Amino acid sequence: MRRSSFRLVAAAAAIALAVTGCSSSSDEAANEDTEFEIFTWWASGGEAAGLQGMIDVYSAENPNTEFINAAVAGGAGVNAKAVLQSRLDANEPPDSFQAHAGMELDGYVRGGQLEDLTSLYASEGWDKIFPSDLIKTLTVDGKIYSVPVNIHRANVLWWNPATATKAGVTKAPETLDEFFADLEKFKKAGVTGLALAGKGDWAIAHLLDWMLLASMGADKFEGLYNGSTSWTGPEVAAGLKNFQKALSYGNKGAGNLDWPDAGKLVTSGKAGFFIMGDWASAQWQSDGLKLGTDYTFAAAPGTVGTYQWLSDSFTLPVGAPHRNAAIAWLKVCGSQAGQDAFNPKKGSISARTDADLSKYDDYLKSASADWSKDRLVGSTVHGVMGNNALMAKYNAAVGKYFSGGSKDNAGLAKDLAAAYEAGKA
Numbered sequence: 001m002r003r004s005s006f007r008l009v010a011a012a013a014a015i016a017l018a019v020t021g022c023s024s025s026s027d028e029a030a031n032e033d034t035e036f037e038i039f040t041w042w043a044s045g046g047e048a049a050g051l052q053g054m055i056d057v058y059s060a061e062n063p064n065t066e067f068i069n070a071a072v073a074g075g076a077g078v079n080a081k082a083v084l085q086s087r088l089d090a091n092e093p094p095d096s097f098q099a100h101a102g103m104e105l106d107g108y109v110r111g112g113q114l115e116d117l118t119s120l121y122a123s124e125g126w127d128k129i130f131p132s133d134l135i136k137t138l139t140v141d142g143k144i145y146s147v148p149v150n151i152h153r154a155n156v157l158w159w160n161p162a163t164a165t166k167a168g169v170t171k172a173p174e175t176l177d178e179f180f181a182d183l184e185k186f187k188k189a190g191v192t193g194l195a196l197a198g199k200g201d202w203a204i205a206h207l208l209d210w211m212l213l214a215s216m217g218a219d220k221f222e223g224l225y226n227g228s229t230s231w232t233g234p235e236v237a238a239g240l241k242n243f244q245k246a247l248s249y250g251n252k253g254a255g256n257l258d259w260p261d262a263g264k265l266v267t268s269g270k271a272g273f274f275i276m277g278d279w280a281s282a283q284w285q286s287d288g289l290k291l292g293t294d295y296t297f298a299a300a301p302g303t304v305g306t307y308q309w310l311s312d313s314f315t316l317p318v319g320a321p322h323r324n325a326a327i328a329w330l331k332v333c334g335s336q337a338g339q340d341a342f343n344p345k346k347g348s349i350s351a352r353t354d355a356d357l358s359k360y361d362d363y364l365k366s367a368s369a370d371w372s373k374d375r376l377v378g379s380t381v382h383g384v385m386g387n388n389a390l391m392a393k394y395n396a397a398v399g400k401y402f403s404g405g406s407k408d409n410a411g412l413a414k415d416l417a418a419a420y421e422a423g424k425a
């Protein structure tokens with residue numbers, strides 16, 4: 001586990017924001033705090049660049065507050081969440097931390113770790129500007145507990161046009177049959193079909209999450225989380241067979257790679273396809289690569305018309321040492337300026353309904369169009385469908401399967417069923 005922490009002193013030339021006339025109890029005090037610490041896992045190129053966009057807006061509005069960015073590296077927060085939990089258990093919370101909308105957030109709320117932000121929603125007008133279905137995933141027992149900064153899409157297929165041409169792949173595969181046929185084409189051309197990242201287990205679990213959705217469809221998939229589809233039944237068994245087959249086209253040595261390393265296999269022409277959330281695009285752009293030339297995208301096969309979503313949000317922990325600075329941060333998080341500074345660099349669309357799309361690239365414009373018309377299904381591995389207990393067991397189950405040579409499908413189904421049960425406890 002690597003902890004990287006750095007400090008930024010707010011830009012001196014910035015203009016202070018006058019906070020006046022606020023009516024609700026939670027946001028009435030001006031920010032006179034001299035420091036503010038946030039906790040995230042955004043340490044990779046695209047993630048850090050996105051966060052910096054929002055930090056710049058905050059620092060301009062809060063020039064006297066030192067910004068402390070406590071980021072713990074490791075995709076999907078697999079390392080960060082453990083560090084965060086130990087801080088929360090020791091009553092040493094940061095001033096704000098990252099949490100996914102949905103069941104992950106629900107877990108923190110039920111643990112009594114977050115303040116209610118409902119009055120901030122009213123005073124900032126967010127109850128009218130965020131989609132109501134999204135607000136529902138931030139609400140527990142009628143109270144809203146976090147501020148969403150984005151919408152990411154999990155089910156995206158990425159590839160390198162030059163490698164595809166070399167292998168005779170002329171269009172994006174829309175079905176699983178087409179996907180497997182294309183993997184064969186890459187194989188025949190001497191290219192690894194699928195880029196895999198095994199470090200921390202979550203990216204292989206992310207692949208499984210998509211494959212289950214692609215194999216059984218959105219209704220049955222949602223049934224896995226309301227008890228109407230069995231984890232040990234025929235739908236999951238069929239999905240695991242497809243998963244096993246897809247893994248057989250993966251790169252060797254995947255166990256040591258996190259998602260940015262696996263992504264590089266695709267952009268450097270060593271692998272054909274990559275199934276990854278749209279933070280991959282931001283990562284590549286931060287490396288200087290060009291969308292459309294160096295890499296391109298489509299909805300992941302078998303899930304065209306379905307948007308598997310997740311949302312990063314920021315919270316106000318109970319006992320935050322710099323509460324006013326945190327409220328000032330949450331205001332930036334929810335604002336149009338903050339979101340439009342953050343998302344184009346983070347590779348996500350705004351959670352607000354009034355984003356300035358001229359600031360977003362062609363991928364994000366298309367994601368925004370899909371978000372408003374597609375069937376929406378939550379991500380498991382990024383907190384919508386499962387809380388931290390479920391995710392930890394789900395990732396571990398997939399890690400055990402993958403490192404064991406991807407053989408024991410029945411054992412994996414049982415372990416996934418146990419992960420689901422752990423989420424209910």
Ligand code: GAL
Nearest residue numbers: 047074075076077279312382
């Ligand atoms: C997700 C998170 C994204 C991105 C990704 C890879 O869980 O929501 O913002 O950071 O992990 O680390």
